[in-house]
Amino acid sequence: MLQTYNTYSLEQEEFQPLQAGQIKMYVCGPTVYNYIHLGNARSAIAFDTIRRYFEYVGYKVNYVSNFTDLGDKILAQGEKEGLTEEQVAQKYEAAFDEDTAQLNIKPATVRSKATEVMPEIVDYIKNLVDQGLAYESEGDVYFSAKKSPDYGHLSHQNFDELEENAAGRLDPVEAKRKQDPIDFALWKGEHREGVKAWPSPWGPGRPGWHIECSVMIQKYLGSEIDIHGGGIDLAFPHHTNEIAQSEGHNHERFVRYWMHNGFVNVNNEKMSKSLGNFTTVHDLLANGVDPQALRYLLGKTHYRRPINYSMDTLNQAQIELDRIRRAYQALTEVQASEKGEDLTIIGRLDEMETRFREAMDDDFNTENALTVVFELVNLVNQYSKEDKQQETVITALQKKMTDWLAIFGIVDLLGQDQLNETEQALFDQRAEARAAKDFAKSDQLRDQLADLGITVRDTSQGQKWERKQAY
Ligand SMILES: [Zn+2]
Known part of the structure; x- marks a missing residue:
């Protein structure tokens, strides 16, 4: 409950x-x-x-x-x-x-x-x-x-x-x-x-x-x-x-x-104009901070507790996020060699789901929920290294990772700016169409990308994309 x-x-x-x-x-x-x-x-x-x-x-x-x-x-x-x-x-x-x-x-x-x-x-x-x-x-x-x-x-x-x-x-x-x-x-x-x-x-x-x-x-x-x-x-x-x-x-x-x-402190001090440590998201992103790492940092602590923002906590968040991404990436590179379904792993996923939900049901305890996420990351890493893998298990592990991480707003599991070749080609064609003011063509390319689960937005810095979430 x-x-x-x-x-x-x-x-x-x-x-x-x-x-x-x-x-x-x-x-x-x-x-x-x-x-x-x-x-x-x-x-x-x-x-x-x-x-x-x-x-x-x-x-x-x-x-x-x-x-x-x-x-x-x-x-x-x-x-x-x-x-x-x-x-x-x-x-x-x-x-x-x-x-x-x-x-x-x-x-x-x-x-x-x-x-x-x-x-x-x-x-x-x-x-x-x-x-x-x-x-x-x-x-x-x-x-x-x-x-x-x-x-x-x-x-x-x-x-x-x-x-x-x-x-x-x-x-x-x-x-x-x-x-x-x-x-x-x-x-x-x-x-x-x-x-x-x-x-x-x-x-x-x-x-x-x-x-x-x-x-x-x-x-x-x-x-x-x-x-x-x-x-x-x-x-x-x-x-x-x-x-x-x-x-x-x-x-x-x-x-x-x-x-x-709760509040956000910057280098363990209250954020205020008078202390000159008033940190805007705009500045951080302009300085190259990975938006998904920033999102992860601001979401991983329980929502009622204070958060300390510093280069150290941001780096730590980036390290954790990269660990998640590497596990996911390794899994996408695995070639299934067996048919059937490993019921032991599917059973473990169900049991982890129960504990993940228990943590979130407990006043949205994201810290405990992330402990379960990292158990999943370990399981994924182990499985990717085994001699033989099954398609059903790969799919189940991928789905669990994308579903859970989407709750934390993390959708970029393959890292930033990594479209596959087809997606990248369509994306580039659309940029060209827009530059040539061929809006019918750019709209059509936007629809094609949408069919592939890629949402394109036009911003002052050119077009940006986002992979659609699992739900
Ligand atoms: Zn109000």
Whole structure:
């Protein structure tokens, strides 16, 4: 039985979805004002691995996520780069798509942007005001935190602790407008020159940061969802405020399982702008880091534990990944010489599958699951060296390796940039067709490659390919 740790109860609980066989999952995405850093990537990878495991064991996962595509961080970046808020958001949304594709993170089922749900945001806030849970104050709207009986539960803080913390970081203008220091903004009046504002019953303005997630969840998944994920730093205030908004709006439980991933440290130090160790995926990949090794490094540690990124841990990840790849490669070179089926090996694979699933069912214990993966690697290495091999066993071993590693987002088992001759020829022809602007031909070649299980994407650096996964 699959169990998952719930930040809300601080306990590991049996996982029971709202609807059998289906999972409604929401994970907070980034504010698109810069390239994603290792912390963003770790969160996306942790929940991608969890999603892939759910899919592997037969669930249909509806995975929704957001881009926060407006706000002061984006405006400030726009000033630096000479771009509008919209241009900054577009630039870094595209960069997010590119970086996450390199890390082989599946796209969300629905990815929504804050600016796309503005009418719904205004209606949602209006509902909270009408119910007396929120109030207007000089063009802003605030949520009365104390009207949410559960407020602070997720971060395990009581009202006294919350008040003490709030007092220290209160903006003086907001302090005058708020009835209570722990109240939080749903809407902020906007009157700055050249800054876009949206119409609302409280005058032109912009939404607070927390409201978009409640609104998107309502719109795309409904009032109650199975899993809400994000970094542990989001538990307060962001997720705490989402609970207040959504449960205030719907009068029912919002999330069954709250899941939070741990931090990424760089050379054993917290990653921060002031320490100058803010590491982006874009820079690492531009410097030649193997995206699959980076993915492997960020996915192998249990999702709740901290990860240390350093040259040493990256090298170690590369060594482990290469060991996996070498075993797989050796297996593909084996020529079967016997018919029939070695039942001892098939039996061992079934037994390993049981232990692999036990590890993943135990709150997605990727570390223990990888111990089983390396047992499989050893078995594959042994088998490849035997005198005689059977086709059925080779196929079973290959399938087990590709299936399990795909859960970790590792699909490049033959190493990078290794298409076979036919695939490479088609790929090169397509590059030529595109250069000659023969798009009919390039589309036809793309289809041919797709039939061979190769997905081709066009990027600013030319065409890239990906081998389709086992499921
Ligand atoms: Zn959120």
